[in-house]
Amino acid sequence: MEPYRLKRVYADLRRAAGRGDMATALQALQEAIGTQLPSSTTLTPLSQCTTTLSYRGFKPAELAMLAANIKRIVKFEDVPPSHARAFMARHADRYQMTLGRPYYKDYLLMSSRPDRLPGESQLTTLYASRTGAGRALMELERSEPEAIEDAGDLLDFPSCCSHTFSHIFQRSRQDQDTVNDDAVRALLEQTMISPGDAALDPLSDLDLLAFYPCQPNCNAALSIARTTHTALQRSAPKIAAQASRDLGSPVLFWRMPFFIRFDGDVIPAAQTPGNGPGVGYKSSYLHVFPDPSVSRIQRMFGGCVLPLLALGNLVQVDDGDVVIYADNEEVARLPGEGNYPPLLGLWAGSQVFSDKIDPHAAGTLPTD
Numbered sequence: 001m002e003p004y005r006l007k008r009v010y011a012d013l014r015r016a017a018g019r020g021d022m023a024t025a026l027q028a029l030q031e032a033i034g035t036q037l038p039s040s041t042t043l044t045p046l047s048q049c050t051t052t053l054s055y056r057g058f059k060p061a062e063l064a065m066l067a068a069n070i071k072r073i074v075k076f077e078d079v080p081p082s083h084a085r086a087f088m089a090r091h092a093d094r095y096q097m098t099l100g101r102p103y104y105k106d107y108l109l110m111s112s113r114p115d116r117l118p119g120e121s122q123l124t125t126l127y128a129s130r131t132g133a134g135r136a137l138m139e140l141e142r143s144e145p146e147a148i149e150d151a152g153d154l155l156d157f158p159s160c161c162s163h164t165f166s167h168i169f170q171r172s173r174q175d176q177d178t179v180n181d182d183a184v185r186a187l188l189e190q191t192m193i194s195p196g197d198a199a200l201d202p203l204s205d206l207d208l209l210a211f212y213p214c215q216p217n218c219n220a221a222l223s224i225a226r227t228t229h230t231a232l233q234r235s236a237p238k239i240a241a242q243a244s245r246d247l248g249s250p251v252l253f254w255r256m257p258f259f260i261r262f263d264g265d266v267i268p269a270a271q272t273p274g275n276g277p278g279v280g281y282k283s284s285y286l287h288v289f290p291d292p293s294v295s296r297i298q299r300m301f302g303g304c305v306l307p308l309l310a311l312g313n314l315v316q317v318d319d320g321d322v323v324i325y326a327d328n329e330e331v332a333r334l335p336g337e338g339n340y341p342p343l344l345g346l347w348a349g350s351q352v353f354s355d356k357i358d359p360h361a362a363g364t365l366p367t368d
């Protein structure tokens with residue numbers, strides 16, 4: 001796909017889906033994800049949809065990081081302004097807080113913009129710290145948006161992860177300007193070579209890092225995940241238990257808004273019928289965002305893909321094609337045709353979740 005074309009493809013997709021022209025919408029969707037889809041006019045029923053990652057509201061791990069003083073600054077992104085102001089009022093005596101400009105989020109491109117489309121609600125960024133360093137970060141991001149590594153230092157991200165993300169950011173600027181897509185793709189590509197540690201799964205509101213790890217087994221990132229999970233175990237044990245349960249479920253991923261989560265397991269390459277590893281699954285769920293028009297487009301995508309997945313119990317990606325097997329016999333294939341082949345996100349267990357609670361890690365989770 002030529003640079004910056006995706007933005008126009010998504011604009012076509014939104015327009016066509018908005019006027020109910022499903023044939024044109026499907027064309028645009030196929031171009032966006034580089035995969036031929038069977039024609040379908042059915043939207044995935046809500047019972048087969050899941051939202052693990054919403055890009056909306058306070059993340060439990062970030063609240064725990066702030067309360068347990070794990071990071072000097074915590075930057076809460078994608079928070080409704082009324083929630084941010086309520087949080088500021090409640091915690092004014094504990095933290096110094098700065099509110100960013102309000103914005104709207106494009107849940108297809110995963111970028112923020114000042115103007116609103118129908119159905120969208122306003123979001124903002126809240127910078128919180130004990131020292132006032134949050135304002136310095138906000139000013140750095142405004143004056144030097146390309147200074148990714150400097151911002152990463154202020155946010156106490158490991159330098160290996162900041163450095164890798166900075167590269168991805170620069171490369172994205174020359175391509176489709178979809179840095180979230182590219183960061184997730186870079187990570188999932190590596191999980192197909194060797195499954196990652198589930199504690200570093202980024203596709204969840206229960207994410208323990210609030211940054212993209214440079215590798216799916218980065219030791220520096222794992223150390224932060226462990227500290228955060230321990231703080232969560234003490235301040236919000238149910239959420240900590242949910243994170244250990246839910247993080248690392250396998251995915252089939254095209255682009256950020258278009259992916260499938262499985263109730264299933266990684267099947268190593270030696271045990272799959274095709275090339276490379278696979279996912280053996282009992283059920284598959286379409287991932288949707290809370291945004292009404294984008295979730296409708298996601299459900300259109302799911303209407304094409306989920307019925308095929310329901311035919312089988314194992315999925316692989318073979319040379320850009322998605323291949324679905326039932327008891328090791330191929331039952332369906334979605335031909336790939338782009339430079340961004342779909343990927344499997346494969347996660348093993350986690351050394352983080354098997355650890356005991358550290359009795360010295362204190363902290364109370366502030367409520368949002």
Ligand SMILES: [Zn+2]
Binds near residue numbers: 158213220
């Ligand atoms: Zn790293």
